[in-house]
Amino acid sequence: MTKDNKNNKNKKPKFNMYWIYGGVIVIFLAMQVLGGSGFDETNPTTPSQFMTFLQDGDIDKVEIVNRREAKVYLTAEAEAKDVHKKSKPSSLLPSSTKAPNYRFEFGDLQNFEDDIATVIKAENLDPRPKVEYKTEQNLWGDFLIGLLPFVLLIGVWIFIMRRMSGGSGGGGAGGQLFNIGKSRAKLFDENTDVKTSFKDVAGLEGAKEEVQEIVDFLKNPDKYTNLGGKIPKGALLVGPPGTGKTLLAKAVAGEAQVPFFSLSGSDFVEMFVGVGASRVRDLFKQAKEKSPAIIFIDEIDAIGRSRGKNNMSGSNDERENTLNQLLTEMDGFGTNSNVIVLAATNRADVLDKALMRAGRFDRQIFVDLPDVRERKEIFEVHLRPLKKADDLDIDFLSKQTPGFSGADIANVCNEAALIAARNGKKAVDKQDFLDAVDRIVGGLEKKNKIITPGEKKAVAFHEAGHATVSWMLEHAAPLVKVTIVPRGRSLGAAWYLPEERLIVRPEQMLDEMCAALGGRAAEKVIFNQISTGALSDLEKVTKQARAMVTIYGLSEKVGNLTYFDSSGGNEYGFTKPYSEKTAELIDNEISRIIEEQYQRAINLLEENKDKLTQLAEVLLEKEVIFKDNLEKIFGKRPYVIELPITEEIQKPISDEEE
Structure with missing residues (x-):
């Protein structure tokens, strides 16, 4: 068979159920038309013309149909007259009965009968025209009209079922309706083209090893079971947003030589009662049929929240029923050890304790923000498709972005490419990446913002x-x-390179608070006035001071106490864990700490008022100044931090709010 013949064969129309629906509708319409009064072609006339024909003795019979319409039959002699030549009836199909010559509608039946009787009596017609009465019914038309409301209701119902079932399931609307309790998991197997592999996952060494081991469990189970070990039933990926949890799952789907079912926690949720639990059962049924297999549930907190905590919100038990079924399937009677469940969430604190226990999720894999070495690897992955400058220093970029997740780094690379293209460059260079970090952290530069000289x-x-x-x-x-x-x-903003500390001492926090209050202190020293521009600074130092007093126990008056509840038990905050007297003490301590640092900043600026003024003038002139400008005015910084790895960040520690 040639290629053209194959194409012609493929182009043949496929059978569709809608053809049957259309054929049925056409048949009903044809029956309506063919069975109705419009089947034969009869010449229309008027009551006045009919009376004229009646006076001339041309009428053989009048047939009154349904008390509103008259069918007129002429005599044989009348049909031969010239005036009635066009009145001979024509029919689409042959009929054994004679068709009427004329047809018309009249008003009141009694008046019409009286008019006929008057003409017959006045003209003394012989033979008298026959007057017959007939009732006609269009059974198919009446049937269709009666059926129409039900058709509309069924159509609306099917449409709603389609929308609520999300278009899932085959076999038309009925298939979608009856498949509404089926699992929506997408199956990836050896026949599915999944290009993501562990080579595409940069950084995350610890998490990647754990996940690779799970894949190895399923590839070589005898290696572990021969020693009496059991394959883990589940692993939970936990970490901040954008750190690569879903990317790890994609790598598992690409690397595993076993069926991989992927879906989101919200795919279980439906407005119908019991659908969530039904979908869980169907998901595990499919996985067991294809075992060994992996199930990946993204954003599992959608169904895995702690039970019984939201009773006051008025929510129903549908989500809890879904969770109960998931708990039973993961570790209950009849469970299969050849199905491993992977799940991802960035809100592990809200998950139910029964879901987190060993035997269900045996392992919790923490996917943390990348360190400087891992950020370099992530940059190398995302820089591959970019046309970058030859002298681009990836080590410098990794040091400029601590605290950035993998998704943030991908965004930085994309923004840098867009900025370079906007400026007409042939390659993406170092300055484009710095501008991209400024754009992401600080926001879009507003060159047309109207600001007065005094405000500036x-x-x-x-x-x-x-x-x-x-x-x-x-x-x-x-x-x-x-x-x-x-x-x-x-x-405006000041950008810093803070060190990443594992523990923070009180003097370090106080110095940071003093630096944050330096902006308001400068306004007080120079203008003897303060403004609303220190809003973000005040917000920051207030949070820090409150944390020192109520969380870290760094206040001598309050003592070594913490009112922080890591379990989240006091979710609604109806009660405070301290008395009103302690609350007053806490407020006084927070105020004292902030005011002491504010006064400390004022004293420092009073001592260096001339250098402050000189620095501000340079800033007004250039709008952007760097570390070198400060060294020219203040000299070398007296304090040098010596650490094995100094991580750098461009982060706006202080912002001038509008």
Whole structure:
């Protein structure tokens, strides 16, 4: 068979159920038309013309149909007249009965009968025209009209079922309706083209090893069971958003030589009662039929929340029933050890304890934010498709982005490419990446924002105050640059390179708070006025001071107490874990800490007022200044932090709010 013949064969129309529906509708319409009064072609006339024909003696019979319509039959002599030549009836199909010559509708039947009787009496017609009465019914038309409401109801019902079942299931609307309790998991197997592999997952070494071991369990189960071990039943991927939990699952789907079922936690949720539990049963049934297999449930917190905590919200028990069925399938009577469940969430604290126990999710794999070495690997992955400059330093980029997740780094690379293209460059260079970090962290640069000279001067002294105080303090983060270019909601920002600490001491927190209050302190020292520009600074220091007093126990007056509940038991906050007297003490301590650091910042700026003014003038002139400009004014920074790995970040520690 040639290629053209194959194409012609493929182009043949496929059978469709809608053809049957259309054929039935056409047949009903044909019956309606053919069975109705419009089947034969009869000449229309008027009651006045009929009376004329009646007076001339041309009428043989009048047939009154349904008390509103008259069919007129002429005599043989009348049909021969010239005036009635066009009145001979024509029919689409042959009929044994004579068709009427004329047809017309009249008003009141009694008046019509009286008019006929009057004409017959006046003209003394002989033979008298026959007057007959007949009732006609269109059975098919009446049937269709009676059937129409039911057709509309069934159509609306099918449409709603389609929408609620999300178009899932085959076999038309009925198939979708009856498959509404079926699992929506997407199956990946050796016949599915999944290109993601563990080579595409940069960083996450510990998590990747754990997941690779799970794949190895299913590929070589005898290696572990020969020693008496059991294959884990489940693994839970936990971590902040954007760290690569779903990417790890995609890599498992690409690497595993076993069926891989993938779906989201929300796919179990439906408005029908019992559908969630039914879909869980169907999912595990399919997985057991294809065992060994892996089930991946993304965002499992959609159905795995702790039971009984939301009774006051008015929610029904459908989600809890789904969770109960999931718990039973994972570890209950009749479970199969050849099915491993992978799940991902960034809210492990809200999951039910029964779901988290060993025997269901035996392993919790924490997918953390990448460190400087892992960020370099992630940059290398996302820089592959970019046309980058030859002198681009990936180590520098990884140091500039601590605290960034893998998704953030991918966004940085994409933004840098867009910025380079916008500027007409042939390659993406270092400055494009710095601009991309500024864009993502600080927001879009607003070049057309209207700002008065007085406001601009206030912003310049505010940011210079931050820079001056942080330069003078030992534990404050070293400065990268200061800008008064508006970005997003901020009118200016100071960018720092803070060290990543595992533990923080009180003097380090106090220095950071003092540096954050340096902006407002500079306004007070220079203008003897304060403004609303320190909103984000005040928000930050208030949170830090409250954490020092109520969480970390760093206040001598309150003591070594913490009111932080890591279990989240006091979810609604109806009661405070301390008395009103302690609450007053806490408020006083928070206020004391902040005011002491504010006064400390004012004293530092008073001592260096001339250098503060000089720095602000340079900032007004250049709009963006860097570490070198501060060294020219203040000299070398007296405090140098020496760490094995110094991680750097461009992060707006202080913003001028509009």
